[in-house]
Amino acid sequence: MSAKLLSQNEIDQLMTRYSGSEDEPEGSEKFSGSIEKSSAAIKHPSKEVVNYDFKHPKLVSKEQMRSLRTMHEMLARNLSVALTNSLRTIVDVQLNAIDQVVYSEFVQSIASPSSLYLFTVEELGGEAVLELDPRFCIFAVERQTGGQTKEMAFRREMTIIEQKIMGRIMDRLYSELMDSWEPFMEVNIKEHSYESNPENIQIISAVEPAIVVFYQIKVYDSVATLNICYPYALLEEALANTLKYAHKSRKDDLPPEQRTAYTEHVKNINTPVRAVLGSTKITIEQLVQLDEGDAITLDQRTDDPIEVKVNNRTKMLGYPGQHRNHKAIKIYDILAEDEDAAQTDSRDSENTESQNPEQETATPDAATGQMPESESTQNNPEQTEERKARRSKAAKRRAARKNKLKEENLQEEES
Numbered sequence: 503m504s505a506k507l508l509s510q511n512e513i514d515q516l517m518t519r520y521s522g523s524e525d526e527p528e529g530s531e532k533f534s535g536s537i538e539k540s541s542a543a544i545k546h547p548s549k550e551v552v553n554y555d556f557k558h559p560k561l562v563s564k565e566q567m568r569s570l571r572t573m574h575e576m577l578a579r580n581l582s583v584a585l586t587n588s589l590r591t592i593v594d595v596q597l598n599a600i601d602q603v604v605y606s607e608f609v610q611s612i613a614s615p616s617s618l619y620l621f622t623v624e625e626l627g628g629e630a631v632l633e634l635d636p637r638f639c640i641f642a643v644e645r646q647t648g649g650q651t652k653e654m655a656f657r658r659e660m661t662i663i664e665q666k667i668m669g670r671i672m673d674r675l676y677s678e679l680m681d682s683w684e685p686f687m688e689v690n691i692k693e694h695s696y697e698s699n700p701e702n703i704q705i706i707s708a709v710e711p712a713i714v715v716f717y718q719i720k721v722y723d724s725v726a727t728l729n730i731c732y733p734y735a736l737l738e739e740a741l742a743n744t745l746k747y748a749h750k751s752r753k754d755d756l757p758p759e760q761r762t763a764y765t766e767h768v769k770n771i772n773t774p775v776r777a778v779l780g781s782t783k784i785t786i787e788q789l790v791q792l793d794e795g796d797a798i799t800l801d802q803r804t805d806d807p808i809e810v811k812v813n814n815r816t817k818m819l820g821y822p823g824q825h826r827n828h829k830a831i832k833i834y835d836i837l838a839e840d841e842d843a844a845q846t847d848s849r850d851s852e853n854t855e856s857q858n859p860e861q862e863t864a865t866p867d868a869a870t871g872q873m874p875e876s877e878s879t880q881n882n883p884e885q886t887e888e889r890k891a892r893r894s895k896a897a898k899r900r901a902a903r904k905n906k907l908k909e910e911n912l913q914e915e916e917s
Contacts, residue, residue, distance in 0.1 A: 562741060574682065589646070593721050601716070609708070635726035637726055639668050672694070773812060820835075
């Protein structure tokens with residue numbers, strides 16, 4: 503049975519009947535007005551309304567949550583290294599999420615038996631809970647006692663001896679947790695206890711909010727969980743002050759003890775130091791013709807100071823001599839930064855001239871009769887003038903110091 507197509511007149515009649523123009527002609531204006539309003543609403547949609555959950559209020563801002571994530575990502579990396587060293591196998595700790603929940607929901611999500619550790623944070627004035635998968639605890643105890651197990655299959659409550667063995671790993675975990683807090687604020691964890699029944703860890707009211715950090719521990723093909731629950735009342739002051747302005751509260755300068763340790767470590771590093779008596783350039787033909795007893799003339803006068811290089815950079819000037827039957831250099835001048843740069847520039851220019859012999863054979867311009875400038879000089883005349891000024895300044899300083907040293911030597915001889 504084929505469908506019948508409507509004509510244009512039939513379509514217009516249906517539209518007018520639907521709008522009520524035949525029975526209520528005055529209502530057509532109302533209908534057209536409603537259409538205009540609906541079209542305007544489509545063009546300019548109102549803001550989306552989201553239901554507010556009073557049981558889960560958003561108490562932590564995005565900036566504070568970002569600081570918490572940065573802190574606990576650092577903890578995940580440090581725990582991976584610490585557990586790998588302690589258990590003698592590769593342990594991967596990853597941060598899954600940080601969420602705000604009601605404390606009763608966190609307690610109800612814990613399976614029994616479990617491994618729960620309550621620890622006190624003195625600076626924050628309260629307690630927090632760390633939940634570990636009991637399968638990982640049994641696995642860690644076996645690895646600590648010399649076992650070679652590769653599976654986390656046993657889920658049971660730990661004995662008193664196993665709790666003491668697991669306490670070593672927990673001490674390391676608390677240490678890493680304090681280190682992760684250190685860039686933001688100083689935190690000390692001293693008192694902690696073990697509990698296997700979730701019903702016995704009512705540290706705050708069941709309806710109070712808490713912030714839970716969810717970790718995943720992967721060993722071989724097994725996966726375990728590690729969760730840290732901070733009551734919001736515990737972190738409220740830290741969130742309001744320290745973590746809110748975490749980027750301002752971080753100290754760029756090192757503590758005095760750490761700076762002293764770094765300084766002492768740097769002092770013990772060996773660095774090459776050599777005194778250059780002079781230098782010269784000869785051809786390969788001259789080098790081949792040298793015989794025993796021949797002398798090579800250097801470009802260094804005997805009364806001029808020689809360069810003392812530290813890690814191939816000229817840092818000092820001195821005179822060769824002898825001290826206690828050993829060859830020695832008497833330092834009389836330590837070059838400043840600008841003089842060191844001038845020495846480096848002159849050495850670079852000499853290397854450039856030696857590497858580009860075409861510049862030595864440049865011919866003067868036929869029109870002006872002057873030597874053509876190099877490409878680098880034409881492109882950067884200011885840089886060239888600056889280098890010349892630095893070289894002349896350093897040369898004047900060296901000449902003044904040389905004259906002063908000669909006067910001092912003369913005075914010593916006269917005396």
